[in-house]
Amino acid sequence: MKIVTADEMREIDRVTSGRFGVPSLTLMENAGTAVAEFVLEQYPSVKRIGVICGKGNNGGDGFAVARKLHESGKEVGVTLLASNSELRGDAAEMFARLPVPAIPVSSKDELKRGPASEVFKTEILIDAILGTGFRPPVSGLYAEAIAALNASAAAVVSVDIPSGADADVMGEQTGTVARSDAIVTFTAPRPAHIFGMLTTGPILVSPIGSPDEAIISSLNLNVITPRDVVSVIGPRPPAANKGNFGHVLVLGGSLGKAGAAAMAGMAALRAGAGLSTVATAKNVLHTVAGFYPELMTEPLQQTEEGTISGKLPTRRRIDALIQGKTVLAVGPGISRHQDTAKLVRSLMSKCGIPMVLDADGL
Template identity: 40%
Template sequence: MKVVTGTTMQEIDRRTIEEFGVPGLALMENAGTGCVAAITELCDSTGRAVVVAGKGNNGGDGFVVARLLRENGWQVATFVIARKEEIGGDARVNLERLGDGAVTFCSEPGMLGHYVAALREADVIVDALLGTGLRSEVTGVYAEAISLVNAAGPPVLAVDIPSGIDAATGKVLGTAVRADLTVTFALAKCGHVMYPGVTFTGSLKVVDIGIPGEVTDAAPGLEFLEADAIRPLLRKRERTSHKGSFGHCLIIAGSTGKTGAAAMAANSAVRSGAGLVTLAVPASLSPILEAKTTEAMTLPLPDGDLGYLVNADQAFIDNALEGKNAVAVGPGLSLHPETVQLVRRLVSTVSLPLVLDADGLNAVAGEPEVLLHKKSPALILTPHPGEMARLAGCSVTDVERGRTTAAREFAEYHGVYVILKGARTIIAAPDGRLAINGSGNPGMASGGMGDVLAGILVALLAQGYEPFTACRIGVFLHGHAADMVAAEMGEIGMAAVDVQERLPYACNQLIQ
């Protein structure tokens, strides 16, 4: 599903009206009609509706809803949080069509509060206060109206987007309506699917209002990853396949106290379909990893019983790259100075598809310019917000304020793929393509989940998936497996190994 920002949607509307000759009034009428159809599905019969409208086009959509509901036999009260003279354009036309007698203007503080009983007694409240063009924080009478709508009790249908939600980021701009159902037009907006906006949106319904497909197709947007988007990307296996058909990946990982990270990355690569997996680890830890991994092969790297990788391991790794299809570096590696130097050299010398995770990312964060000298044709970084902040030289607050922007700008500048983890993980390609993941749950907030993801990604690269495709499949599959675990045992106490062991089941469910 394609999602766009509010700014992009405004440009889509402009092109539709100016270049394709579709009247704005027609778009507004179709928008209101779509909302009324959704209300009819939501409510078993006609009843009492309250429309709370603003002065802009979102309010104009609300006026259409009020008029059409009345024509369908509803009792409708419409409250406008503005003065009549503030309303212009297409919204004013639809206000006039509704008629002054059907509207109560509540432009001053406290005025809407006189009608709390009407809000509480409604069968549905229609939020048509503020649309996708909102940029600043909600204050004054609009904030008061949102508070009264949220406190009223009846189901709330939001027109286009819940009032107060930033359509580009999902951020709450001061306060926001908590909708049970949101009816949006032509395309979903980023604010509908990104947190915290997703929690205010309720169920989301996208309706066609007559915007030409060539306009929406040409508009820049992000791909929201759902099961239907992933299914066509997964390849079924030929009956004559053998282990050589699905690649050989090398995972460079592990240090004293962090053997679990290395094991989970290797075992997850096996569970994600890699034909062969080799796990390169400090030699002193190899016996431990051989006990923790059965299908994966181990490659002991001389470490002088130090428990971490050293500079001298470069030559051994170079030899190990022969015959491999993809490499992952980082799970549980440690940040010993020699290990850090080794990681940086690997980034500048490995010419295979490469996943850089965990301590691999932290090693590069001290010298991010090494990414500009990479040899890999496809370098995937998997930072959480803290790691992203260290890589980009900014604060975690800066990253979280604009997750999409942070991932896109870093990916484009450094020529890498960025998987910015978190609720609604962002995937950014160096050519500007963007995706937002729709799978996963809070049970994944536990140690080791990133190691599982690293194993999934390197396995997909080894199987020959195009890098952006591997990123999208990997991130969604990771969250989907976790969703299956949550459905079986709940979110609390979910372990990374639980997700690792559900990977084949998740893949099987998606590929059918």
Template identity: 40%
Template sequence: MGLGTGLRGAATGLIAQAIEDINRLSAHATAASPTLILAVDTPSGLPSDGQHAEGPVLRAHRTVTFTAPKVSQLLSRDADAVGALDVCAIGSPFDLIEEIGQGKLRWAGPDEFAQLPLVRAVRAHKGNFGHVLLVAGSLGKSGAAILSGRGALRTGAGLVTIATPDIVLPHVAGGQPEYMSESLESTDEGTVAFSSLEGNSFEEILKGKTVLGIGPGLGTHTETQKFIRTVVRDTPLPTILDADGLNAFAGSGDLFRDRQSSFLALTPHPGEMGRLLGISTQTIQADRLAMALDAARRWNAHFVLKGHHSIVASPDGQVFVSTAGNAGLAKGGTGDVLTGILAALLAQFGANDGARVLSLGVYLHGLAAELASHGTDLSGLLAGEVADAVPRARLKLLEELRSSV
């Protein structure tokens, strides 16, 4: 029984009843009596054109589709009915594949990253892979700085420096021996003080850096938010803005237009996206693709809208959707790791193909979560474990690319 790509309208009658019966049996499965629902092409009842399902949808554990994912498998409110998604090549000529959105909507699968120089040259040295500067941490949130630094190191940045308030510097500096640290002046609440920009001390910290990541664990002190807005406006470096860095621009996203950097990537979860735009999280979730694309064009910035099937949107309308990852990522600190991952990849590969590089970061982050949680319960996955699994994720990506040649 199946309803494939050509479905129009809701499943009805006996087919609808069968879908509901299968879903009910699956929901009541036990370890002693397990069920596995495999969908071929697409789960029965799920339209393929991006429209929301009007009737019952088969809740698959795994879906095997062909040539490319269907839009609804990536972006509809019923996309979680797909379960784990496998895309199988069947020899379809690439130029004959229907291109949705004028060819700018893409699935962030391994083939998209084949053109990036993922293999290091034998004669490579640390200077070839960039120097990441992360501005992160505050009193009570020093772990965010450590995790972002760990993510950057594990993803291959040649050098990593963390600039953090002086009050937490000893803890941050001791969090990972492989990165360097710089001290910033603190407010009375243990966050970065605006006075850190006085004189040329911060300019000295910026010297020689390739990419800036700013935001994890910085807090929402008024002085700190002023510091963040000033740095984002004045830095010429490609910049990743996350967490409290985003909160500094809540309701004031138009400030992003006034900046020196030609490349800015914002990495909000739906709540942060709602605060940036001054609208509810529910409104964001109702049409994630449109929200990400509109904001990217409006502010000439790249967006990584995190969530189930994270979206990477660029100002020119290019979109990547990643299906990598699992519910283990629903834990504090995983976003900090992603900031480090994205900054490290931009340091290595540059920002000329920025949307693809960001998509690689989202893909590796999700795949690392899958690998780190293998054989364990997802509820216990830690952000640091995700960071430590990134090298394995990168190796698995390389193995998949080699096997497809």
């Protein structure tokens, strides 16, 4: 799954509507449905739910969430951090469809002491204040609302992203950011979803109508999801055997670093490979073999320091071992010995099967 920037996400939405004919209101409706379904699935026994909405499209998503939850029989309260007249476009349309009254708030006092304060006493809070298009810092009424949300005892489900977070930041967030127990975002994750430590709970990326052709990213970053691997790890034919699911050859290990090669070999089996062989320096072969009986092992000539030799007989032996293998993994525990490094470079230039380089192999 591609990781996209906030600007790219806006362009994806624009192209989805302009080129592929999916109305923006439909995207918002689908977003609201995705959040509501997540809440109903994860918190089935909850009766009272509060929805805190900003005046932008994130708030429009929140209005759709509130309507869907109300239709499912939940008691829903909605607080709007603006006046009704400030709403525009799709957000205004979703507000008009609300089956419950939304309490508008224009000051800190109204937020803390008026009827709007009741929303913070619910069991679940839906954070629909600010989305991934926002650029920090947060100030004024929105900052007060986030502070009240953070002080509440309710579980918080974020719509798109915790309010106040910068979607493009790959590290720790700064400034006022809403806490989050779960995030439901849409179409594709932004960098902060993957690298930003925004929540200790689940992050759901829900498709809402954008075709794959519209999802374009310049980051060249992807995150592996169950959808990406389901075809590989799905049910296997009853008559299948280990020879039907590939054979991984791991080249690694050295004196004092045998464990890395053994764990890489076992990881290949746990990931679904039918067979896994670890080729390692002969003086650590017994250590590798002793980790897991499922692993096959092959001894290789070694240097005086206990690393895999890069001399011609060893290279020829490795060439023979590669025959019939599906993929070659090079690097775990292999060391940075000069002779061994020459071997790795030689393999890179002539290996005829897919190769994964890791650890010292890099």
